[in-house]
Amino acid sequence: MKHLLEVRALHVHFDTPQGVVRANNGINLALSAGNSLGIMGESGCGKTVLILSLLRLQQPGVILDGSIWFDGREVTRLTQKQMQMVRGRGIALIPQNHSTALNPAYTIGEQLGETLARRGGETGLWHMLRAGTPGAGAPGYENLRCVLSDLGFNDEAVLRRLLASYPHELSGGMMQRVLIAMALLLEPKLVIADEPTTALDRATRAETLDLLGRLSGNTTLMVVSHEVETVASICNRVAVMYGGRIVESGITGQVFKNPHHPYTRILLQSQQLIRGKPVSITAGALDMVSFPPGCPFHPFCPQAMPLCSIEEPQETVSDGGSVCCHLYAGGKTCSK
């Protein structure tokens, strides 16, 4: 089956005064339509850079090498004008920080109206000035009502009040839902949620997880999170990132039940999802500038071998997943 999204050997580097930061260092990724993929990893492992690169918004980072195939097109070769059609209508991003993602100068209705105008491909000045709160009967209003009622605003009075309010009048959970609605209004082929549950309280979090879980049933979804719980409840596939690479990927249930890569095991242990004493690896977070040779995880790996510090491990593909570790280089099965 043809993949909706396929990333091959993606390298994204940042040139900083301290040296070159290798934020993405050879990412391979594939996602078929209808699936939902969770991307996990600690802060600074390159998750956000990866999804921004898919939209070509990784500046000042530079895509040095690799290709991104989305819906039959090579994203890295598109012009800025073509990219504007991919952003939103092809790949829609639900931004990480919901409290700043809405413009304080407009009502929710005006901002959703703007999104509706964009969906029609209207980018002219006239459409921009006209894009206001869609009233009942306006083109797209039914669509708006449909999306918002799926998100829990199913009462007509509640909906009207929501459209008339400014962002500062909303709670965090409501803002989150508005942002999800904004992404869905564009009817994208792929929805990306960047850290959808951080900065939310327990109740709102559960609500958001529930929403995204239902969403994953009828659209292709990519969720970036450092929380195992989020990925486990939404995604049917998971990719674990470390040091700008995907170290392990596979079907969520299998990876979580039987992690192969030592890093995955430690990550799961740290969030107490598998048995074993939580291990701290914060003693030495990976320095992304002076990258260690060989496997990036070997300085912290409890199962490191001499080979690990010399040679970079290659990807080993096995039943529906892959792992990037010398332990499995010979096609060996997992031995604890």
Place this chain on the structure above:
Amino acid sequence: MMKPAGLFRRNPLIFSGSALAALFILAALFSPWLAPHDPWQYQQAFLRPSWEHLLGTNDVGQDIFSELLTAGRVSLVVGFTAALVAAAAGVAIGILAGFRRGILDEVLMGATDVVLVIPTLPLVVLVSVYLGPSLPGISLLIGLTMWPSIARVIRSRVLSLRQAGYVESARALGAGDWWIMSRHVLPNVLPLLLAKFVLTMAGAMLIEASISFLGLGDPAAKSWGMMLQYAFTRGGFIREMWWWYLPPGLAIALVIFALNLINLGFEEQTDPRLKRALER
């Protein structure tokens, strides 16, 4: 966002400034009906204030009170037009430079710095000597020398706005630069622009008055600066006719004071930290 009416009621600075400015604007606007005499009509010269001539008459016998009301029109219109030109140029250049960055930013800010260091008054004096006295010319000229400070302030605000979450999410949903600049950046710099506009108008009025006082204004159009100039050259000061030279000077001072009050109120409103600092 606050309703404009609430802004006037809640901020005493804006309220008092607007009331004072409105007094002068309305007086100028309705001067044909308010003025007791035709300001151009020659009557008896050098009359002292009386009920017939509230502020007396000048050297050619024109009623000074009627002159004062009419002259406000030119002073205010020149100030307003100049501020409009400066604000339009300043906001366009500021947003473009701050949002696009790169080489465009360098070029535009370089130009801004150059215009910023040119002393406004001597330049306007020099150019108006060559161009001759014309109101639209002077308004445009003043406006074209006053945009740099607006451009700088707007640019620095845009530098932080371009990093705002909603700008990034608009871009992620496929919005282009022009769309973001006009739909998302512009409305968020408007409060700042309004404050700067009022301040620029005050500055422009002062420059217009200076030029007119130097005798470089349009002699066919009465302005407060022009009245001062006639009072100075035609013996108003020597004869100690304070009712001739004091009112136009006071009018200029009061309007500028009112505009500064409004500006202060706007700044306090957009940056509440300022208010706390003032109260301390």
